[in-house]
Amino acid sequence: MKKNLFLPFIGLFILAICAFYYFNQAPSQKLEAKQVPAVLFESKDFYMNELIDTQNLGDFYIINFFASWCKPCLAEHPLLMELQSKGIKIIGVNFRDDEDNFIDWIEENGNPFEYIIRDDGSIAYEMGLIGVPETYFINNKIIQKKIQGPLFYEDIETYL
Amino acid sequence: MKILKHTSNFLLVIFLLSLFSIGYSNENKLNDYFKTIRCLVCEGQSIHESDTEFAINLKEQIKIKTNSGMSIKEINQELVEIYGEQISFNPSKNHFLLWVMPLILVLVIFIFIRNKLKFFYKK
Numbered sequence: 001m002k003k004n005l006f007l008p009f010i011g012l013f014i015l016a017i018c019a020f021y022y023f024n025q026a027p028s029q030k031l032e033a034k035q036v037p038a039v040l041f042e043s044k045d046f047y048m049n050e051l052i053d054t055q056n057l058g059d060f061y062i063i064n065f066f067a068s069w070c071k072p073c074l075a076e077h078p079l080l081m082e083l084q085s086k087g088i089k090i091i092g093v094n095f096r097d098d099e100d101n102f103i104d105w106i107e108e109n110g111n112p113f114e115y116i117i118r119d120d121g122s123i124a125y126e127m128g129l130i131g132v133p134e135t136y137f138i139n140n141k142i143i144q145k146k147i148q149g150p151l152f153y154e155d156i157e158t159y160l
Numbered sequence: 161m162k163i164l165k166h167t168s169n170f171l172l173v174i175f176l177l178s179l180f181s182i183g184y185s186n187e188n189k190l191n192d193y194f195k196t197i198r199c200l201v202c203e204g205q206s207i208h209e210s211d212t213e214f215a216i217n218l219k220e221q222i223k224i225k226t227n228s229g230m231s232i233k234e235i236n237q238e239l240v241e242i243y244g245e246q247i248s249f250n251p252s253k254n255h256f257l258l259w260v261m262p263l264i265l266v267l268v269i270f271i272f273i274r275n276k277l278k279f280f281y282k283k
């Protein structure tokens with residue numbers, strides 16, 4: 001009977017090992033705490049044909065991947081406009097899009113972006129993009145938060 | 161002279177065929193590799209089967225990287241760094257606990273049942 005008393009402790013011990021293993025994962029597995037890849041800052045803005053001025057961006061900014069063929073991007077667009085009106089700087093990355101469609105889309109829906117970069121897929125690859133829209137909240141060049149899919153008000157209310 | 165001409169034509173054909181077969185085997189190697197990469201949009205499929213924008217882009221980027229001289233091993237390392245181990249159908253790290261845990265659990269259950277049975281038969 002005494003032996004049976006040890007069983008829960010064995011279970012707890014195993015759980016403790018699992019917890020230790022989980023919380024001591026290599027940093028590369030914690031995807032959100034990684035740096036913004038340099039390739040983004042080596043690309044030129046579509047309208048100004050200039051590199052991104054990191055000093056103008058400041059410490060906190062947002063990177064938003066979008067495309068004219070992406071319907072959920074249209075749904076989150078008003079929120080991006082609101083963020084811009086509050087002075088938050090957003091880098092728009094236009095992912096695998098037709099140039100004419102992209103220009104029309106921006107003209108129709110407004111431009112909330114400080115910089116727009118057209119991406120053939122290489123920036124998306126380096127950032128670890130899964131699909132558009134996708135938004136990254138950056139602080140001091142480190143990705144603090146990543147939101148897959150369209151933004152909702154709850155996602156950004158702390159920044160407004 | 162005629163023999164020389166025929167021989168040179170023959171060698172040219174062999175050379176072209178070998179070039180084609182190298183290209184073909186590289187393409188096959190890449191396709192085999194694509195089968196080991198998980199599409200993160202439709203997780204049951206590999207990027208080889210998937211038609212999502214994610215899979216198409218990943219295939220393109222991998223092709224660009226192999227053409228620029230990166231080996232598949234290096235690309236795989238990079239992919240795991242970017243997307244985590246979930247990207248691969250063949251995780252590289254040794255998940256010792258994952259494999260041993262069921263055995264430990266079975267052992268614990270076995271000891272528990274054995275003790276219970278002993279208690280029952282003693283009664």
